[in-house]
Amino acid sequence: MTVLVIAEHDNAAIKGATLNTVTAALACGGDVHVLVAGHNAAGAAAAAAQIAGVAKVLHADAAGLAHGLAENVAAQVLAIASNYSHILFPATAGGKNVAPRVAAKLDVAQISDITKVVSPDTFERPIYAGNAIATVQSQDATKVITVRTTGFDAAAATGGSAATETATATADAGKSSFVGSEIAKSDRPELTAAKIIVSGGRALGSKEKFDEVMTPLADKLGAAIGASRAAVDAGYAPNDLQVGQTGKIVAPQLYVAAGISGAIQHLAGMKDSKVIVAINKDAEAPIFSVADYGLEADLFAAVPELVKAL
Numbered sequence: 344m345t346v347l348v349i350a351e352h353d354n355a356a357i358k359g360a361t362l363n364t365v366t367a368a369l370a371c372g373g374d375v376h377v378l379v380a381g382h383n384a385a386g387a388a389a390a391a392a393q394i395a396g397v398a399k400v401l402h403a404d405a406a407g408l409a410h411g412l413a414e415n416v417a418a419q420v421l422a423i424a425s426n427y428s429h430i431l432f433p434a435t436a437g438g439k440n441v442a443p444r445v446a447a448k449l450d451v452a453q454i455s456d457i458t459k460v461v462s463p464d465t466f467e468r469p470i471y472a473g474n475a476i477a478t479v480q481s482q483d484a485t486k487v488i489t490v491r492t493t494g495f496d497a498a499a500a501t502g503g504s505a506a507t508e509t510a511t512a513t514a515d516a517g518k519s520s521f522v523g524s525e526i527a528k529s530d531r532p533e534l535t536a537a538k539i540i541v542s543g544g545r546a547l548g549s550k551e552k553f554d555e556v557m558t559p560l561a562d563k564l565g566a567a568i569g570a571s572r573a574a575v576d577a578g579y580a581p582n583d584l585q586v587g588q589t590g591k592i593v594a595p596q597l598y599v600a601a602g603i604s605g606a607i608q609h610l611a612g613m614k615d616s617k618v619i620v621a622i623n624k625d626a627e628a629p630i631f632s633v634a635d636y637g638l639e640a641d642l643f644a645a646v647p648e649l650v651k652a653l
């Protein structure tokens with residue numbers, strides 16, 4: 344039994360989600376191989392070889408793999424899929440773009456968003472926005488799986504010494520092409536990797552107030568900024584800051600929710616945070632039911648006070 348992890352990377356380095364996926368792969372049993380499909384991605388392949396527990400890195404390098412186009416990466420995975428009992432992707436935008444194509448072509452059922460490996464064919468995954476956990480058993484010959492990264496600790500990024508093998512790169516599928524990307528530049532930690540997140544909700548009332556109130560708190564704590572969907576929909580915060588069922592799933596050491604009611608769709612994205620602090624002027628707000636520390640207060644007074652005290 345050999346397990347394949349599809350690395351998430353930017354050609355130069357491996358992204359953190361890959362490390363959590365390796366931990367899930369190790370729990371499946373057997374050897375763990377990592378596929379680095381990219382272009383000029385020797386840096387990423389070398390980093391993958393350092394991950395503790397990885398037995399082999401397969402490095403496929405071609406111009407068509409430079410930007411992680413789903414059609415091309417899926418073809419690359421399919422070219423080697425027959426060697427593997429399990430194929431694991433992080434349940435990130437990138438992984439979720441490729442995994443269904445691979446599962447469909449292999450004619451197997453994808454097992455999505457697993458949070459636990461019970462045995463090599465049985466997995467746990469949250470359903471109903473995290474309100475219930477389903478135990479899923481698969482009889483498919485190849486298990487195609489996406490891994491909820493917050494469900495697994497990150498494997499150590501160093502300490503391994505896997506052999507790196509060149510995999511023959513598949514031809515460009517020609518079904519899509521890379522046009523350009525607009526990457527939001529920020530000195531803040533990435534939301535899904537941050538140890539501390541401060542999130543603002545609809546209560547902030549405007550983009551100006553959101554920035555004026557939340558940014559100093561994030562600066563003081565060295566935190567990433569998140570937002571509820573209501574805040575995003577109202578234009579107070581950009582889309583990529585949304586936390587929740589249809590946003591990002593996070594589990595930082597500390598999550599501060601200011602002016603967020605705690606709808607189940609928001610809780611689905613953050614309730615596994617280690618310590619949750621809620622600031623809300625409504626004592627009945629559901630966010631207090633998951634909060635470790637709750638402050639019933641007006642956030643426009645409480646947050647600046649907190650910033651001053653820190």
Ligand SMILES: Cc1cc2nc3c(=O)[nH]c(=O)nc-3n(C[C@H](O)[C@H](O)[C@H](O)COP(=O)(O)OP(=O)(O)OC[C@H]3O[C@@H](n4cnc5c(N)ncnc54)[C@H](O)[C@@H]3O)c2cc1C
Pocket residue numbers: 543544545546570571572573574585586587588589590591601602603604605606607608609612622623624625628640641642643
């Ligand atoms: C299919 C689906 C998917 C969804 N996915 C997501 C998702 O991914 N993420 C997400 O967040 N939501 C999601 N939602 C929306 C979700 O149901 C809620 O509508 C949303 O989370 C509410 O955002 P909010 O808490 O900022 O706003 P509100 O519910 O309006 O809450 C605002 C809170 O601020 C408090 N408040 C007001 N003024 C102050 C003040 N001055 N000081 C302190 N507190 C104050 C109020 O008491 C209230 O509790 C989804 C909904 C659906 C149907």
